[in-house]
Amino acid sequence: MRLRALLETDALGLRLLGGEDELDRTVRGVMTTDLRDPSRYLSGGELVLTGLAWRREPEDSERFVRILTAAGVAGLAAGEAEIASTPDDLIEACARHRMPLFSVNEKVSFASITEHVVRQVSSERAGDLAAVVDRHRRLMTGGPAGGGPEVVLDLLGSDLDLRAWVLSPTGRQIAGSSLAGAGPGLPAAVGAALAGEHLAASRSGRRGPHRVTAAGSTYSLFPVRSSGRAASARDVRETVLSDWLLAVEADAGDWPEERLDLLHGVTQLIAVERDRRDAARTVRRRLAQEVLELVQAGAAPAEIAARLRVAAPVLLPGLGTAPHWQVVVARVEWEGGDIPGGPVAQALLEEVLVDPDAAGPEPSDRIAVAHTGDEAVALVPLPAVPAETEAEAPAAPGLHADALLAAVRDPLARGLADDGRLTFGVSASVHSAEGLRGALEEARHARRVAAARPGRVCAAGHQELASHVLLLPFVPDDVRRAFTARLLDPLRDYDRRHRAELIPTLEAFLDCDGSWTRCATRLHLHVNTLRYRVGRIEQLTGRDLSRLEDKLDFFLALRMS
Numbered sequence: 001m002r003l004r005a006l007l008e009t010d011a012l013g014l015r016l017l018g019g020e021d022e023l024d025r026t027v028r029g030v031m032t033t034d035l036r037d038p039s040r041y042l043s044g045g046e047l048v049l050t051g052l053a054w055r056r057e058p059e060d061s062e063r064f065v066r067i068l069t070a071a072g073v074a075g076l077a078a079g080e081a082e083i084a085s086t087p088d089d090l091i092e093a094c095a096r097h098r099m100p101l102f103s104v105n106e107k108v109s110f111a112s113i114t115e116h117v118v119r120q121v122s123s124e125r126a127g128d129l130a131a132v133v134d135r136h137r138r139l140m141t142g143g144p145a146g147g148g149p150e151v152v153l154d155l156l157g158s159d160l161d162l163r164a165w166v167l168s169p170t171g172r173q174i175a176g177s178s179l180a181g182a183g184p185g186l187p188a189a190v191g192a193a194l195a196g197e198h199l200a201a202s203r204s205g206r207r208g209p210h211r212v213t214a215a216g217s218t219y220s221l222f223p224v225r226s227s228g229r230a231a232s233a234r235d236v237r238e239t240v241l242s243d244w245l246l247a248v249e250a251d252a253g254d255w256p257e258e259r260l261d262l263l264h265g266v267t268q269l270i271a272v273e274r275d276r277r278d279a280a281r282t283v284r285r286r287l288a289q290e291v292l293e294l295v296q297a298g299a300a301p302a303e304i305a306a307r308l309r310v311a312a313p314v315l316l317p318g319l320g321t322a323p324h325w326q327v328v329v330a331r332v333e334w335e336g337g338d339i340p341g342g343p344v345a346q347a348l349l350e351e352v353l354v355d356p357d358a359a360g361p362e363p364s365d366r367i368a369v370a371h372t373g374d375e376a377v378a379l380v381p382l383p384a385v386p387a388e389t390e391a392e393a394p395a396a397p398g399l400h401a402d403a404l405l406a407a408v409r410d411p412l413a414r415g416l417a418d419d420g421r422l423t424f425g426v427s428a429s430v431h432s433a434e435g436l437r438g439a440l441e442e443a444r445h446a447r448r449v450a451a452a453r454p455g456r457v458c459a460a461g462h463q464e465l466a467s468h469v470l471l472l473p474f475v476p477d478d479v480r481r482a483f484t485a486r487l488l489d490p491l492r493d494y495d496r497r498h499r500a501e502l503i504p505t506l507e508a509f510l511d512c513d514g515s516w517t518r519c520a521t522r523l524h525l526h527v528n529t530l531r532y533r534v535g536r537i538e539q540l541t542g543r544d545l546s547r548l549e550d551k552l553d554f555f556l557a558l559r560m561s
Helices: 003-007 059-070 088-096 110-141 149-160 188-204 227-232 257-280 282-296 301-315 341-352 362-366 401-416 433-451 462-466 468-474 477-498 502-511 516-523 527-541 548-560
Strands: 014-018 029-032 046-050 075-079 101-104 164-167 173-176 210-214 217-224 244-248 324-334 368-372 375-382 420-426 457-461
Touching: 003 014, 003 110, 014 088, 029 110, 046 110, 059 088, 088 101, 149 164, 149 173, 149 257, 164 188, 188 210, 188 217, 188 244, 188 401, 217 257, 244 257, 257 282, 282 301, 282 368, 282 375, 282 433, 301 375, 301 433, 324 341, 324 433, 341 368, 341 375, 341 401, 375 433, 401 420, 401 457, 420 433, 433 457, 433 462, 457 462, 477 502, 477 527, 477 548, 502 516, 502 527, 502 548, 516 527
Parallel strands: 029 046, 046 075, 075 101, 420 457
Antiparallel strands: 014 101, 164 173, 164 244, 210 217, 217 244, 324 375, 324 420, 368 375
């Protein structure tokens, strides 16, 4: 039972003096003591009842509360029968150690409180054991095949009062219980944070459940591992970026083994549903593979168009008109190169190429992903925009590289850890089979641009291919390093020794197109100070910032660094 339930029971005569934020602690038992050091009799989770006979001077309160905190006591209740009021030093000590403190009305005996707690805790434990047996039976008969993960989560909510969600590796909500769905659901930022913690824990080899605090609430994270993929995987990196997780809003650290077994059973049932949906993706994967092979082989547009007409009803049933298409290319690379990147990227794209605000599994069923070598290629259908409304559209439809990156970067970077890298390239939308080959090449070029950038997860879109930046990925690494070192290392060394901010000054000067007045205003400097800094840059590098060639060299060096 929870401390909050005791406080809400008027017959117990408890008054809260501090620790309101800790009232969800679980009470496992009661101990009455006036010993100065009762630690040998504490096992954790107790509500300690005391008449304060151990207190002889104010300093005793700090020592007593510190002992209770170290033992994992749930809360402290001080009787008022022998004292006029609870001492301030005890209230302050409890506040320092985040120990919930109650006063007990002098009309209520400690025996009454003890009897109530023992009765409630014993009843709940017996109920839990009975619930486990019944729950296993009901889960097996009314599980995912009878309505998806929501059926299982509804049982957790209705019978065990647990709010739970099934999340994708980026934190998108795939399913939630009706109890959890009564409100706005799990906030997107919280889902992403939980997914990131789950991925980091999986990469570190820690066994679940993982305890995480996010947005003021405690969650326990249970891995949902697909039995089909996990059985064939030799390394956790082959599946970690696409595994689901079960997030339960509770601290599983104080759960009995029976309840933990139940939750692990729930994850197994959800994994069965995941396997079923993976099997359903076989048709879409085959369609994508056929289209990709035709495009790469230079097949006639009519042949590609015929294959797309087969794919469109599968991906967008009931649309009635030919969709537009976007191509997304992804590559997952691990240090050592011993893990094939193509299948990993394929499974990953099937999870992440979904609007992060779209709940449920269905949106991911509208994406066909193939893989070849270490690369995965996704065909993303877009409903065609009517010509009469195209001019009124507020933005280009479809996926945008920056939005995709923002939705997946933080959690997936935790799963890539320090030995993996993920890069995306996103094409513009094309209207027909004739444009599909160009879209594929466009997405591949954009991915190369992304690969030239620092970071574990990078993406680039077709908009960036009209820029000189397109040239940078094709410059050999050793040439890039030598070029940037020759131009920028003298400035970096000078900045380290003198804190002169020459690099930020150079960036601002180029960004202002060499305008002294605008640059000085942006940097909040006097123009003469700016001229001094630019002169120092020229002196250290032997370059002239009034010459276009030297400006361009500095610009490219900054971009490549």
